[in-house]
Amino acid sequence: MEKSQKIQQYWERFKTERDIQDDYYLAEQFGYGKETGDELAELIIAGIKTATSSALELYEDDEPKPKVGAYTILLDGSGLPACVIRTEKVEIVNFDKVSAAHAKREGEGDRSLKYWREGHKDFFEKEYQLTGKKFTTNIPCICETFTVVYI
Numbered sequence: 088m089e090k091s092q093k094i095q096q097y098w099e100r101f102k103t104e105r106d107i108q109d110d111y112y113l114a115e116q117f118g119y120g121k122e123t124g125d126e127l128a129e130l131i132i133a134g135i136k137t138a139t140s141s142a143l144e145l146y147e148d149d150e151p152k153p154k155v156g157a158y159t160i161l162l163d164g165s166g167l168p169a170c171v172i173r174t175e176k177v178e179i180v181n182f183d184k185v186s187a188a189h190a191k192r193e194g195e196g197d198r199s200l201k202y203w204r205e206g207h208k209d210f211f212e213k214e215y216q217l218t219g220k221k222f223t224t225n226i227p228c229i230c231e232t233f234t235v236v237y238i
Contacts (some may be wrong), residue, residue, distance in 0.1 A: 090166050097160060100185060109158065112171075113151060116162040124164030127195075131161060132170055132238060136194030139190045142211050143179060143227040145218060153231040154176045171237035182211070183224040231237035 094114045101107065117127040117139060130136035146152055153174050163169040180189075182204075190203035208222070215222040 092170055094160055094162070097183060098171075100188055101160075103161075105237060107158075112158040112160055114160040114168075116164065116166065118154050121164030124162065125204045126164075128161055128163045128169040130213045131172065131235060134235065137234065138192035138230065140185065140188055140189070140193070140207065140228045140230050143229050144220065145214055153229055158236070159233070168236050169238075172233040173236045174231055174233050176232040178230050179227050180230050181225045182207070182228050185228060185230060186201075189230050189232075203230075 097171045098112055098114075100208050102109070117125040117131075118124050127136060135168055140227075141153075143152075151157075155174055155177055157174045159174070161169045175206055180186075185200070185203065186198040190200040191198045195206060196202035208224070211226065
């Protein structure tokens with residue numbers, strides 16, 4: 088069975104079991120590569136990671152941005168469904184203004200703001216290089232908080 092079929096079946100099972108009428112969802116992996124994707128999915132399922140962030144400027148015009156109430160099928164490092172999350176809060180904050188509370192909710196490393204800044208600086212620098220743009224510490228970040236609603 089193709090991955091896309093497994094994702095669609097997972098979504099249909101979620102909708103049926105939770106009596107959800109919504110047909111809109113995203114399906115995405117957090118991070119790059121199998122190891123990171125699996126690691127982040129495990130943190131989310133365990134309830135340790137309840138937030139994420141992305142660079143606002145790197146979204147394509149037609150690419151959906153996080154919105155409150157939206158569902159996302161979180162994919163593991165193999166691209167298979169791990170869980171469904173629901174976005175609870177979205178705010179735009181400059182990279183250098185992201186709070187320690189948000190860094191802690193991201194649940195990675197020692198959960199400190201210092202760890203968040205170092206890790207996300209490296210991540211965003213690579214992302215910006217791929218688009219030919221330059222990363223600065225005052226880029227706008229989309230800070231998203233979510234809850235796991237289905238495993």
